[in-house]
Amino acid sequence: MTQARFITLEGGEGVGKSTLASGLVRWLDTRGVQILQTREPGGTPIADEIRRVFKSPPAGEDITPETEALLVCAARAQHVAKVIKPALTSGQWVLCDRFADSTRVYQGLFGGVGINEVERLIKFSTGGLEPDLTFLLDCDVTITAGRIGARGADPKGDDVARYDQAGHQVLDRLRQAFRKLAGFYPARFYILDASLPPEKVLQDACAELERRWKL
Ligand SMILES: Nc1ncnc2c1ncn2[C@@H]1O[C@H](COP(=O)(O)OP(=O)(O)OP(=O)(O)O)[C@@H](O)[C@H]1O
Ligand SMILES: [Mg+2]
Secondary structure (H helix, E strand, O other), X not given: OOOOOEEEEEOOOOOXXXXXXXXXXXXXXXXXXXXXXXXXXXXOHHHHHHXXXXXXXXOOOOOOHHXXXXXHHHHHHHHHHHHHHHHHHOOOEEEEEOOHHHHHHHHHHOOOOOHHHHHHHHHHHHOOOOOOEEEEEEOOHHHHHHHHHHHXXXXXXXXXXXXXXXOHHHHHHHHHHHHHHHHHOOOOEEEEEOOOOHHHHHHHHHHHHHHHHOX
């Protein structure tokens, strides 16, 4: 059996993370790898409760950047301790849709919380666990804005990020923040051209998995 790997998917709204996640789970299955699929914020009952507050804060009160950072890190602490680490320890692979890099970008580089504070919170909440591989789905924001618009309201009702409302300029700044972050961790990140059709994005990701781990 191959060593258990921890893979994360990152990128802005509507770049195709969830679409790629499903494709990767199917492809890995054909290679004999059953991977646990999860997402952040959330992934345990407590973390999902925190996600609810994060995604739909009660009306009439602004959430501070510090509170937001603490909430996502609290959810992650629970997720890592109760789901991700036990899975990896038992030899199971884990695929997580967003992880600490989203906190680095949204709350750190992009939000009001300094990157040093964010790094401390991340380390505290993860115990230093980092993914083995992070796919950054990178795409021109005019394309992703079109996809978000075409998708409309999420039937699950909880997945329309507040940033979906943001203008192109904001989305582009987010995109650049993710690219900058990838530059800080060149060995861990693999950047996918997410403007390609879904099957091409999946093909590129699978080729990288084969290249790295001889699957
Ligand atoms: N490579 C692609 N080419 C064209 N359309 C795509 C591609 N990938 C995903 N889509 C479509 O774009 C929309 C957004 O995709 P998806 O939900 O996978 O993105 P996401 O990154 O998970 O979004 P969110 O951040 O909101 O969770 C969906 O309607 C999906 O079918
Ligand atoms: Mg998604």
